[in-house]
Structures are given as C-alpha cells and as structure tokens.
Amino acid sequence: MKPPLVIGLGNTLMGDDGAGCRAAERLARDPRLPSGIEVICGGTDLLRYADEIENRSRVILIDAIESEAEPGSMSLIEDGPEERREHAHHLSAVQQAELLRVMTGTPIRLFGISVASATLGTELSPAVADRLPAILDRILEEL
Amino acid sequence: MSVIVIEHLARVEGHGGITVELEGDAVTNVRFDVFEGSRLLEPLVRGKRYDEVPPILSRICAICSAAHTLTSLKATEAAFGIRVSPQTELLRELLFRGESIESHALHLFLLAIPDYLNYPGAVALAADKPAAVLLGLRLKKLGNRIQETIGGRAVHPVNALVGGFGKVPALDQLIELRSGLLQAAADADAAIDLMASLPAADFCHSETVYAALRSPHLDSYYLGDEVMVVTDGNRAIVPASDYASLTNEKAVPHSHAKHSSFRGSPFMVGSLARLTVNPRRLTGKLAVAMKRLKLSLPADNPMDNNKAQALELINDVERALEIIEQLLRDGIKDERPMPVQPRAGTGTAITEAPRGLLIHSYQYDADGCVVAADVITPTALNAASMELHFRRGVEQCAEREEAVITKRLQMIARAYDPCISCSVHLVRR
Numbered sequence: 001m002k003p004p005l006v007i008g009l010g011n012t013l014m015g016d017d018g019a020g021c022r023a024a025e026r027l028a029r030d031p032r033l034p035s036g037i038e039v040i041c042g043g044t045d046l047l048r049y050a051d052e053i054e055n056r057s058r059v060i061l062i063d064a065i066e067s068e069a070e071p072g073s074m075s076l077i078e079d080g081p082e083e084r085r086e087h088a089h090h091l092s093a094v095q096q097a098e099l100l101r102v103m104t105g106t107p108i109r110l111f112g113i114s115v116a117s118a119t120l121g122t123e124l125s126p127a128v129a130d131r132l133p134a135i136l137d138r139i140l141e142e143l
Numbered sequence: 144m145s146v147i148v149i150e151h152l153a154r155v156e157g158h159g160g161i162t163v164e165l166e167g168d169a170v171t172n173v174r175f176d177v178f179e180g181s182r183l184l185e186p187l188v189r190g191k192r193y194d195e196v197p198p199i200l201s202r203i204c205a206i207c208s209a210a211h212t213l214t215s216l217k218a219t220e221a222a223f224g225i226r227v228s229p230q231t232e233l234l235r236e237l238l239f240r241g242e243s244i245e246s247h248a249l250h251l252f253l254l255a256i257p258d259y260l261n262y263p264g265a266v267a268l269a270a271d272k273p274a275a276v277l278l279g280l281r282l283k284k285l286g287n288r289i290q291e292t293i294g295g296r297a298v299h300p301v302n303a304l305v306g307g308f309g310k311v312p313a314l315d316q317l318i319e320l321r322s323g324l325l326q327a328a329a330d331a332d333a334a335i336d337l338m339a340s341l342p343a344a345d346f347c348h349s350e351t352v353y354a355a356l357r358s359p360h361l362d363s364y365y366l367g368d369e370v371m372v373v374t375d376g377n378r379a380i381v382p383a384s385d386y387a388s389l390t391n392e393k394a395v396p397h398s399h400a401k402h403s404s405f406r407g408s409p410f411m412v413g414s415l416a417r418l419t420v421n422p423r424r425l426t427g428k429l430a431v432a433m434k435r436l437k438l439s440l441p442a443d444n445p446m447d448n449n450k451a452q453a454l455e456l457i458n459d460v461e462r463a464l465e466i467i468e469q470l471l472r473d474g475i476k477d478e479r480p481m482p483v484q485p486r487a488g489t490g491t492a493i494t495e496a497p498r499g500l501l502i503h504s505y506q507y508d509a510d511g512c513v514v515a516a517d518v519i520t521p522t523a524l525n526a527a528s529m530e531l532h533f534r535r536g537v538e539q540c541a542e543r544e545e546a547v548i549t550k551r552l553q554m555i556a557r558a559y560d561p562c563i564s565c566s567v568h569l570v571r572r
Contacts, residue, residue: 011202012202013202
C-alpha cells in the first residue's frame with residue numbers, strides 16, 4: 001500500500017480555477033508536510049492519475065468550486081456523482097473522483113476551494129490568495 | 144412557442160449550451176453557444192518569445208495538450224524556416240497517436256457508451272459493467288504512457304521543443320511501449336466488439352461536408368500542409384497558409400466561437416472526417432471492423448463519429464507500432480534540436496488533434512517574439528456543423544417530448560466530442 005497522496009487540480013492559466021494546484025504547490029514546500037506524503041500538482045484531468053491513486057491508503061483532492069460560500073473558503077464535497085446530463089463533454093472532478101473510488105477502492109476525499117474569479121490570468125484573486133495559509137492548515141490537519 | 148434549453152454545455156456565466164425554439168412541431172431556431180478558451184489565451188502569448196509560447200498554449204486543453212504543443216512548434220518552425228529531422232517527425236506522430244488513443248478511449252468508454260446503454264454516466268456504467276470501463280481506462284493509460292515516454296510528461300509535454308526533442312526516448316523505453324501496444328491491439332479489437340453490440344443511434348441524418356488534413360503519407364496527424372474538403376463526392380484543397388479561406392469565420396451573436404463555413408456550408412472535422420478524407424488505410428482489419436460497425440463513407444449520420452473513433456483506436460495502435468518498429472529498425476539517434484534562428488514572418492500549422500483539425504498561426508518579429516497569434520480549435524470549427532445537426536436531430540424527431548429531444552441533442556453533441564470546458568473546469572454549484 002502506497003502512502004497518502006494529495007492532488008491539486010485546476011488550470012493555473014485561469015485565475016482561481018488553479019486554486020487547487022496552487023495550494024498543492026505550497027503544500028509540497030511546506031515544512032509541516034508529514035514525511036512520506038506525496039503531492040501532485042495536477043491539471044484538469046484527474047483520470048490521468050488513476051495509477052497513482054490505485055493502492056493508496058487514501059487520497060485527498062483539492063479543486064476549485066464555484067459556490068455561494070465566501071471566496072477562499074474550503075469545504076468537503078460529499079455529494080454523490082452528478083447527473084452526467086449536466087455536462088456534454090467531460091466528467092467533472094466530482095464524477096472522476098467517484099469513478100476512481102468505484103474502480104480502485106481507494107478512499108478519496110475531495111475538497112473544494114470557493115473561487116472569486118475564474119478568468120484569464122496566472123494569479124489567484126486576492127481573496128483566495130489570502131486564504132491559502134488557512135487552506136494549507138486545513139489540509140495538514142486532514143493529513 | 145416552446146423553448147428547450149440545455150444549459151450546461153458551456154461553463155462560463157451568461158452562456159448557455161443548446162437552445163431550441165419550436166413553433167408547434169416546427170423548429171424555428173437552434174442555437175449552440177461555445178466558450179472558446181483558446182481565443183482568450185491568445186493575448187497571453189503576445190510579446191512572448193517563441194520558446195515561451197508552446198508551454199502556455201498547451202494549457203488550452205488538458206486532453207489535447209500534446210496536439211497544441213506540437214501544432215505550436217510546427218507553426219513556429221514554419222515561420223523561422225526550420226526543417227526538423229525525419230526522426231523528430233516520427234516521434235511527433237507517435238506523440239499524436241498516444242494522445243489520440245487516450246482521448247478516444249476516454250470519450251468512447253466514459254462519455255459516449257453510457258448514453259447508448261441508458262446509463263446516467265460512467266460511474267453507473269462502472270458499477271454495472273466494470274469490464275467496459277476498465278477496457279477504456281487501460282487504453283487511456285497506454286495513451287498516457289506513450290505521451291510520457293515521448294513528451295516527457297503526460298500533461299503539457301515539456302520535452303517537445305522548437306526544432307526537435309530535448310531528450311529522445313531510450314531503446315528500452317521504445318521496447319516497453321511496443322509491448323504495451325501489442326497488448327492494446329486486443330483491447331482495440333474488444334472496443335470494436337463493444338461498439339458493434341450497441342443499439343443503433345439512428346436519429347439524425349444530413350448531408351455533411353468533411354474537412355481533414357491531407358497528408359502525403361497514408362494518414363498522418365502531423366505531416367501535411369493542406370486541408371482536403373469533401374462535399375458530396377467533390378474534393379477541394381486548401382493550403383494551410385490560406386486557412387482563412389477554409390474557415391471563412393463569421394461572428395454570430397449567440398456564441399463566443401465564430402462560425403466557420405466552406406463555400407457556404409458548415410463542415411465537420413474529427414475522426415469521421417479523417418476517415419472520409421483519407422480512406423486509403425481502410426483495408427484489411429480496419430475494413431472488417433468497419434463492416435462490423437455497419438459504417439459506410441461518406442456517412443450522413445454524425446453519430447457515426449463514435450464508430451470512426453473506435454476504428455481509429457485500431458489504426459492508432461497499428462500506426463504507433465509501425466513507428467516504433469521503424470525507430471527500432473533504423474536505430475534511435477541521440478539528436479539535438481535543430482538550431483533556431485528567429486526571423487520576422489508568419490507561420491501557420493495545421494494538424495489533426497484527436498477531435499479534428501487544429502490551426503495555429505503566429506506572426507513573429509525579428510527577435511522571435513509574437514506579434515499576433517491565431518488559434519482555431521476543432522470544436523470552434525465544428526460549431527456551425529453541430530448547430531446544423533442539432534436542427535436536423537430535432538426536425539427528424541417524431542416525438543416532441545422534451546426529455547427525448549434533450550437526450551438526442553446531447554448524444555449528437557457528445558458524438559462530436561466537443562471540447563468546450565477545457566479552460567475553466569471548476570465544479571459549479
């Protein structure tokens with residue numbers, strides 16, 4: 001069984017959409033990160049990491065979420081799979097996580113960071129950037 | 144008047160997906176909205192040096208990042224007059240094939256097949272028929288492995304550079320890929336079995352114009368500088384440098400994607416277009432598989448694009464094997480990228496991304512910095528054709544129940560394998 005894995009998801013060219021990736025980058029450099037924990041700064045296709053997820057004691061995903069919550073706040077997404085009819089082309093991170101749970105049996109917890117703005121740009125919005133330390137605290141607590 | 148709206152094709156505020164307006168049984172209007180991320184990324188590369196461009200534009204799409212990278216390189220090399228080595232051409236083609244295998248496996252098994260079998264999605268399919276999903280994930284994994292070996296990493300390849308590759312694959316890596324591909328040949332056959340067993344999707348017929356890269360070889364995704372357009376048996380050729388006369392883009396009020404048409408007709412790009420334009424490879428095993436899938440070309444049913452993708456899985460695996468055999472036979476040379484001498488000028492490249500024709504065109508200054516950039520994605524090229532097929536799908540639907548029409552429209556949309564939501568993918572509540 002491989003050690004726990006953290007995957008940050010998102011497109012870092014689209015502002016807060018890359019919040020999960022940015023959080024993972026910071027986490028990987030954080031001296032408080034327990035030894036043995038692996039961290040991946042992923043893109044937008046979680047299924048690419050199916051092999052990495054297999055045979056893990058657990059996996060934590062961090063992704064961006066558009067919600068009513070305050071920008072930069074993070075919550076556990078516990079919904080079941082969304083109805084696919086909501087998407088023409090691709091599987092959402094929620095669906096991909098559910099699919100990987102079914103296929104690999106690995107416990108996967110998906111956290112969503114509420115975004116302020118997911119528009120063109122390589123920087124996070126100040127609201128989300130300011131909350132990164134708290135996001136990291138929460139993920140480290142989870143670990 | 145009644146209106147059917149499918150909102151979730153696009154994922155940017157204020158932009159819907161498909162809207163159908165009906166006056167009694169008559170279809171009065173059909174609109175398809177596209178958020179076209181690549182257009183918005185173009186300002187990001189303006190002023191950037193040539194070697195900074197591919198890593199930025201590869202992020203247009205997580206699934207097609209290799210195609211964007213290689214098309215970007217090809218455009219820059221065209222602008223600077225760089226001719227890459229035959230080995231680089233082969234490795235780039237191999238990278239394209241890996242991406243195509245990955246993309247088609249993902250699309251067919253996780254997105255399209257659940258529709259045919261009336262599952263709400265891939266998760267439900269996996270719970271009930273895990274073997275089908277495992278088959279898809281195995282093929283996807285092989286596609287990823289090819290991209291990692293050649294491109295340096297699976298997402299956004301870093302090893303493909305202007306003029307060649309930073310590092311060429313080692314002999315043992317190629318041998319390992321060959322063994323994976325030999326196994327995958329059986330999986331690609333199994334994909335045909337599965338596709339042949341699906342209920343027919345026979346609810347949208349329309350004469351269709353097809354456009355694909357005209358390659359000097361059998362069916363290259365990378366080599367070639369001309370597009371062939373097939374209309375009702377007639378063939379026209381458009382050089383890459385004259386791509387504007389292929390696309391004839393027009394802004395439409397309801398969509399971020401401009402609509403393309405050739406000689407007044409929307410056209411379809413992608414797997415079905417490739418097989419229609421380059422049928423020379425459809426012999427032997429592929430001809431048998433085509434018969435099993437009851438596919439005849441040129442097709443008048445956009446749903447046949449799913450069958451064409453399944454055929455391309457066989458073809459991609461075969462072609463990738465051929466390339467590896469050739470590299471092993473010739474011996475892999477430890478080549479450095481060709482020297483780069485920037486110069487002012489314009490370069491345009493056209494390739495076949497998994498979803499169809501991809502165009503990158505850049506204008507450079509004498510220092511090799513981007514003055515202007517134009518990127519046209521397959522989904523943007525397909526937008527007008529999709530809209531036409533949505534209209535035909537509704538017109539030919541005898542039932543006027545919203546749920547039936549919605550499902551058919553979504554199946555047609557998925558058959559095109561559109562890539563709408565690549566730039567922003569966040570979970571939306």
